[in-house]
Amino acid sequence: MIGIVVADDHPIVRSGLTALLGSIDGLTVLAAVADGRAAVREAVTQRPDVLVMDIQMPGLDGIEATRQIAAAAPGVAVLMLTMYEDDDSVFSAMRAGARGYLLKGSEQTEIVRAIQSVAAGEAIFGPGIARRVLGFFAAPPAATEPFPELTGRERDVLGLIAAGRPNAEIARRLGISPKTVANHISSIFAKLQVADRSEAIVRARQAGLGAPDSAP
Structure with missing residues (x-):
């Protein structure tokens, strides 16, 4: 059975x-x-x-x-x-x-x-x-992306967070709802084991994501 x-x-x-x-x-x-x-x-x-x-x-x-x-x-x-x-x-x-x-x-x-x-x-x-x-x-192996534990969408969100974008702007840029952005952020914090947005930004920038004002 x-x-x-x-x-x-x-x-x-x-x-x-x-x-x-x-x-x-x-x-x-x-x-x-x-x-x-x-x-x-x-x-x-x-x-x-x-x-x-x-x-x-x-x-x-x-x-x-x-x-x-x-x-x-x-x-x-x-x-x-x-x-x-x-x-x-x-x-x-x-x-x-x-x-x-x-x-x-x-x-x-x-x-x-x-x-x-x-x-x-x-x-x-x-x-x-x-x-x-x-x-x-x-396919041939691709270059390793930072934070492989994140989904592609979560990396997009993290990059925009690291660029200093607020949730409402992230939602608009990615074409998703603010609630979905918040859910992605909660998942990012859990996967990266960070306590808050500031710590996530530090981790992201150390990995080369989202320098301030780099997002269009």
């Missing part, structure tokens, strides 16, 4: 996925949670075979939750099931330790097959994702 935890902040998706997986012989849903912190907690306490994880969730996103699970409960296979198909999301999930990556909208049989595969120790990716992953590993 494959034990599963579902983590998704959308109630309809969470309940639908729980019902689907619970109806399949050989699968059992141990818990269904709505945020990354709860996902980490359930991974550590329940020790499921597979944790099906969304990326964008409140409090702690799926990427950081996956990283924490890989450290605290390495036997738990994380399968990302998300609407995000950009390279930044895919490769951030891989670096964090995800064993599989599917897009929402995948056929139910594909989701079940992916769960069975990652539980057996395999890596599994949706067709379009798999092509990009193969292309990534076939």
Whole structure:
């Protein structure tokens, strides 16, 4: 029997996925949670075979939750099931330790097959994702970017912070909401283990990001 935890902040998706997986012989849903912190907690306490994880969730996103699970409960296979198909999301999930990556909208049989595969120790990716992953590993190595633990968007935010831009201006420049900027900043502080904006600016400038007035 494959034990599963579902983590998704959308109630309809969470309940639908729980019902689907619970109806399949050989699968059992141990818990269904709505945020990354709860996902980490359930991974550590329940020790499921597979944790099906969304990326964008409140409090702690799926990427950081996956990283924490890989450290605290390495036997738990994380399968990302998300609407995000950009390279930044895919490769951030891989670096964090995800064993599989599917897009929402995948056929139910594909989701079940992916769960069975990652539980057996395999890596599994949706067709379009798999092509990009193969292309990534076939490409020559790129120059190392500062703060590899950050996503590309988080590096953009950090660079603008280091250039002295306020949150409202960062939101306008990046085309995102101020709340999303605040969420990115909280994640940056946690990943860099800094206490405040000033300390983040010092770290960023030491790495060559965001000299004052360098952002257009």
